[in-house]
Amino acid sequence: MAEQQKTRITVDIYGQQYAIVGTESSSHIRLVASIVDDKMREISAKNPTLDINKLAVLTAVNVVHEYIKLKEDYDRLLQQMKKEKDE
Amino acid sequence: MAEQQKTRITVDIYGQQYAIVGTESSSHIRLVASIVDDKMREISAKNPTLDINKLAVLTAVNVVHEYIKLKEDYDRLLQQMKKEKDE
Numbered sequence: 001m002a003e004q005q006k007t008r009i010t011v012d013i014y015g016q017q018y019a020i021v022g023t024e025s026s027s028h029i030r031l032v033a034s035i036v037d038d039k040m041r042e043i044s045a046k047n048p049t050l051d052i053n054k055l056a057v058l059t060a061v062n063v064v065h066e067y068i069k070l071k072e073d074y075d076r077l078l079q080q081m082k083k084e085k086d087e
Numbered sequence: 088m089a090e091q092q093k094t095r096i097t098v099d100i101y102g103q104q105y106a107i108v109g110t111e112s113s114s115h116i117r118l119v120a121s122i123v124d125d126k127m128r129e130i131s132a133k134n135p136t137l138d139i140n141k142l143a144v145l146t147a148v149n150v151v152h153e154y155i156k157l158k159e160d161y162d163r164l165l166q167q168m169k170k171e172k173d174e
Contacts, residue, residue, distance in 0.1 A: 018148070053103075056146075057105065057123065060127075060150055065119045070154065080168075
């Protein structure tokens with residue numbers, strides 16, 4: 001098996017540096033980091049007393065919630081496609 | 088506009104308690120919390136020296152990455168459906 005090229009970049013999220021290693025492109029990793037940064041700032045603006053640790057956990061909670069909603073939409077779309085093919 | 092019923096529950100994520108308020112069901116909120124908890128433990132097992140704050144941020148990074156991949160699949164499926172309808 002050929003080894004996949006690994007990307008190593010450093011991104012800034014909520015004022016801290018993170019070294020991210022992955023097989024995705026730098027632009028994908030930067031996009032992901034900027035979405036996390038935006039979400040942390042959005043949640044922090046609504047809850048100014050939260051410490052950074054709880055803020056990061058609540059950001060993860062928020063994103064998992066959105067992931068599950070999207071997954072439900074995806075599954076619904078897939079079901080609909082199958083139904084239309086069977087008709 | 089009728090006010091939506093709000094759910095208030097306390098969940099445990101990585102040994103800390105979080106009061107979550109939302110319009111989703113308790114079971115949905117518990118599912119989301121357990122996914123975040125699992126992911127934090129998974130990332131922590133691979134990177135035992137990470138502090139909890141960085142661990143939570145990297146968990147959020149991980150989930151946003153998966154969200155974007157799913158969104159791409161979703162958009163592709165939608166495009167395919169439209170194409171099939173036009174044929």
